Amino acid sequence: MKTATILEVENLKVYYFTQRGVVRAVDDVSLEIDKGELVALVGESGSGKSTLAYAIMRMVPPPGRIVSGRIVLSGIDITSLSEEEVRKLRWSKVSMIFQGAMNSLNPVMRVGDQIAEVLLYHGAVYDVEEGRKIARELFKLVGLDPERVMSYPHELSGGQKQRVVIAMALALNPDLVIADEPTTGLDVTTQAKIMDTIRDIQRETGISVLLITHDLPLVAEVSDRVYVMYAGKIVETGDVDKIFYTPQHPYTKGLIGAVPSHIGPKKRLIALPGEPPDLRSPPPGCRFHPRCSYAMPICKRKEPPRTGTGPRDFVECWLYAGEEVKKVA
Amino acid sequence: MGLRAYVARRTIELAISLILFMALMFYVFRLMPGDPTAMLIEETAFTSEMREQLRRMWGLDRPLHEQFVIFMKNLLRGELGISFIYQKPVADLIFGRKMLNTLALLIASHGMALLIGMVLGVWAAWRRGKVLDIASLVWALVLHTIPVFWLGLMFLLIFAVHNKWFPLSGTITPARDYAHVLEYMGDYLWHLALPAATITLIRLGGDFLIMRNTMVSVIREDYVTAAIAKGLPEKIVVWKHAARNAMLPIVTLAGLDMATVVSGAVLTETVFSWDGIGRLLYEAAIYRDYPVLQGLFFVITLVVLLANFFTDLLYAYLDPRVRYD
């Protein structure tokens, strides 16, 4: 079922040019999201997930820069647009639920006004009152008391703030919502409620969602497709079932193995040994090889090629290079 | 706690600390070696009998604790005494032209410094890491270390001696007849220009640095990133979201800094012969004019305490998170 592609990232490279060297935070990444899809991007912290998200918003903070590649959002290549053009696309085409959402609310502004201003500056409404009216509607949608629009952020609970942020993300009815670790810092029950809300709204409105997280059980529960990112590269992608039941890449296996079973007692089964590499000087060859238990000599010399595992799925690993997919028990 | 109770408590606290502070200063002043009548021997015909007579007149012949009681009684009645050298009530002396001059100087210079410093700070933080930001950073550090009186002397050297653009001293042109009030104002501002510019520049460094640094950390806050992501125009992001939050520390510091501000006036007023309370204070110390010293410290401390108080109120207004306690 090939529907319209909302987002298409092609061979994207985003580097940080720091005083102490070039950090290759996103290195030759390609990614696709279709309309109405909920795609998860998983990986350890520092793997470049957030940078990728910022790149899609085209707000990579200095000294970072998009070096090459294309980002096509609803048919528009945003890498070539001017700052002002990008500004207009932001939030109207793609909005974001930030990591630590409670901090993305301005503490000295009423929450309703923070939503109203979005509408105002994108020309959706002509005065603040009208904006607040829409904000009230959005509050109802996300399950908040509409009267809360006049509150200041510090007067709300963590879950309430999170809902405000979600409401804000929906304000302009965008094509894509990037949710960057939307539930960190919340207690488990609230997490679940928030995720349910997101999922419900997504199903209702048909908005595409890019969920960035390292919370694998959550991914298994809500997402359609999964991209696994390691040290600036996508190492494997596939349908959620494929990734969880037949992971190919040793890193993916490690990740899933490291997940505390949500059925049994909470304990790490196979811990991933070692640390993610320093992206200023990533190891030569496969970036995962220092931590990989299947590492071969070639892994240290050459970068692994991409091996297709499905229509849109692939894995980048020497284990599968040039071969048909091998089932690994 | 409600606003009213808060203000009431703070007022009581303020009054008590002020009175106790004045009691402390009373003794500190009398600890100064020297004598209020000593400088009078410069007048050729002054004899020691005359000095004695003056001491009696000024009540300096009484025991110290008696003087203290009299002083405290007067203070509680709101009287600051009579100046030894000027022979007039200290209140008249302080709240006259001298106070106006000092206020004009301080408000002009600090207002400017705060305004320019804030705008530049916001601007530099927004473009952090760029060449101009780094250049202004270094400049701010340099300005921060320049002694205010030296900068004043330099200004005099360049703008009053070398090029006679500005006057060397005073607050107005002496004995000039003014056709219009505006003419008078113009003359006053012309005299004010150099001293005000001096303080402005010196303060600018500090204000800029504080503003830039808070701004830099505010810019890293998620709500600023969010504001950008929301596609708001840059101006709105910078001023409405970032700058308003970054303003909090500088407002607090400006209030807490009142002590330094009032103090700094002494040096600048000396360099430019600006007839303000800074000069008055210095002269009063030289002449041991106790009532004037007490009066000045009373006023300055009061101003500082009040500034702190109002800063707290302002802070509470700017930041809805703050409660009175």
Next chain:
Amino acid sequence: MDKVYRSLLAFLVLAVMLASSMGPITPIVKAEKEYYKLEFEVLVPEYDPVRIRAAELLSQYAAQVGIKIHVRPVDLNYEITKTQDEHDFDMYIIGWSSKNMPMYISSFIKISEDRPGGNNIEGIRNETLDKLAHMLDKTVDPEKQKEILWKIQEILADQVPYVGIYTRFLTQVWVKNLKGLHKEYWGYASPMTWRTAYFEGKKGGTFVVILADDLRTENVLLARSIYEDMVWDALYDTLVYLDDNYSPKPWVAYKYEWSPDGKVWTFYLINNATWHDGKPLTADDVVFTFEYLVKNNVPGFRFVKYVEKVEKVDDYTVKLYLKEPYAWLLYDLADTPILPKHLWENVQWNVSKAPLIGSGPYKWSKRVEGEYIELVKNENYWRRDMPKMDKLVFRIIKNFNAALLAMEAGEAHFYVYYIPTSAVDRVKKNPNLHLNLERGVTFYYLGFNLRRPPLDDVWLRRAIAYLIPKKEVVEGPLQGLGEPCTWYISPYFGELSNPEVPKKFPWIGSIEPNIEKAKEMLAKSDKYEYKDIDGDGILEAIPKAKPTTTKPPATVTVTTTETASPSPTPTGTAAERVVTKTVTKTVTASVTVTAPAPTSPATAPAGKGLSTLAAIAVIIIVIAAILLFLRRRAG
């Protein structure tokens, strides 16, 4: 709880340590010792680089003789308190003009002035000098005055309780076309200058004078600085004035005379003087002025204590009765403004705003505090030819640089105070400015505390006098804008200055440090033996056994027939007065300075300091406790 007490104790110790470190330097009480180290401290006002340098140079030369002198720059107020009030010092350098002026010198040498606050700072207790001083104050005859003054100068030069270092020239600046200036104590900013100065080739005009300080009060009786005097001199008239040769001349009193005993003075007033408000100035005003000053015992007028009564003879004649003859009455009157009775009758003498109506050549116009004082010509001044200017403006410019710029720009015409030596070259180069270099009355001297052994030894003082590099100071830091001081009465006063002094007393006449002579002086001492006992390069003074036969004190037979003799003033009727003196030449040799008077610590500064500190500590703690209590209660 135990911990709390312990830390409280720790805090108290800390506070006391802090407080005690803040205490004023307590004087080291020198116990009676076998010998005294020649180590002294010289107090110098901290603001004058010339005097500091002078002290440093003296210290250098003294070190070559084995006398250690520490230079201690202090705040002037502190120096005066330490020297004049507390007598707690070894040596001091200060500039005090009165000390070399004939009309004031007596107050510096009287034994009765040797008390806390008295003018006899050095502690001179010389019977002869004391008698001469008292006699001087009662002697009106200039010849006799001169004789007594010469004697006084010789004794001072011989005993060296203090020694002049240098005098500064009157370095006053005015614009070249300003003429008709007259001289007085402070140079050309004299009362007569305001009356007679004019611009060459121009009628009237505005005369702008720069003062370095503002009026502190608007009350002539509270004038405390020379600048205030200058303003009031233009607004008020006096009975007499001092001419360029420093002798009293008639003014509002066109004639004056005195009784043979010098106790009754009659002043005849001109009859066309008026107040600025149009009322005539009459004897009533003069009588009122005297009585007002006497009744209120207004400080600053020395003659007041001699006045017995004042009498109005007729509308323009006043008689002043004195309790005893007073030599300097006319000088004092030259400084005493005549006050309008009709305005001052109900005014307290010490108000900050007194009536500003005088009878002088200029009327009060306006004043901007800290900026300027404007006076306008009094069209009805009794001297029809005065003043020459239409307006007299006193600009207040505290900063010398600004003053000089104003002078150069032609915005001001006269800078009344001495310009800094550094500006002399610049002024000289300016074709429009006139720099007046002339000897003034200033007297910068080194004083000794005679109460402190071994400074009670005249030979030591002479030795130190020999070491003062007077010439070097004048040519160095002073850049030639002054003269080395070799006198006790300034040559400014002509004949009253004894020209013999520098010749007869070589330590006073010497203007270059003379190490050999200084050593010679020390060797001659009959009081101490000076030698370096401990080998640290600093001499010690070992008291010699008291000579068994002390010479009898000087026999100074002063027979004064109590008939005062007025000086031949323009109108003065010369009366006869005989002063028979048998002051033999041996006086100088035999007069000894009496043993040091018991040191008179006016108030023990240490005690005062400590109790005040304790009070401060207590107050700090109380403040903290109360604030704490408030905080606690508020929750």
Next chain:
Amino acid sequence: MEAVSVKRYRRFERVIEFWRAYSRTRLGLIGLGILLFYTLMAIFAPWIAPYDPKARVGGSFEPPSAEHPLGTDEMGRDILSQVIYGTRVSLLVGVLAALLAAAIGSAVGMVSGYFGGLVDDLLMRITDLFLVIPGLPFIIVLSVVLGPSIWNIILVIAIISWPSVARLVRSETLSLKERLFVQASRVSGATDLYIIVHHILPNVLPIVAASMVLTITSAIILEAGLSFLGLGDPTKISWGTMLYFADRQGALLSDNPYYIIAPGIALIGIGLAFVFVSYALDEVVNPRLRERER
């Protein structure tokens, strides 16, 4: 014995590590270089200075020439020599005043933070009192009380600067005393004094030192200001007294403006050096300040 040497070795290692981090900051190295220059100038002043700074060696206010690179002052003294000698007083006053302030501040801060309760409240009220006192006026009065001498200036500057150190040290002490090693030490019966000296003090020293660097700068500038007002010791050559006499003696209008310019430049140089060093120290001590990398 062995334990001691190991401890010492560790300390040495820490110093090396610190230096590595420090030497990476460019500003810090520049600042240190300037400081070294000034220090050498202060130590070797008699050998570097071309003339005796107090002796008359030329005419008054001579403009710069080959003999007098910065000209002469009103008394014909060489200005370059005075500037060189002036380094001594400025450095001495700056360093000693900051040390004294740090000592008082740490003592008060540690006692206050460690014992807490009434003592803490009392000490902090006093500290607040000092923070509210209008600085320069108070210093002027105190200087007049104590008389002009560099020792008194040092004392006065310390009196006005200690409260901020006290607050800093107090908050650090508060967190330290809850740490395990302090608790353990207390349980094992160590006296309060022992804990303060052996556990608290070594741990607050780094932040005290970092704050001291800035105190030195302000102390140097404050000394110049006081001297400029005529409250300094005029027999000691410092940049402040030079400016005081330059202003008083009319250097503004003279032929030699370097009399005013030179001491000021010297002051700014040393001030900047300390600011740079403190900037670098901040970066090393507080790694949070380092630019975040994503």
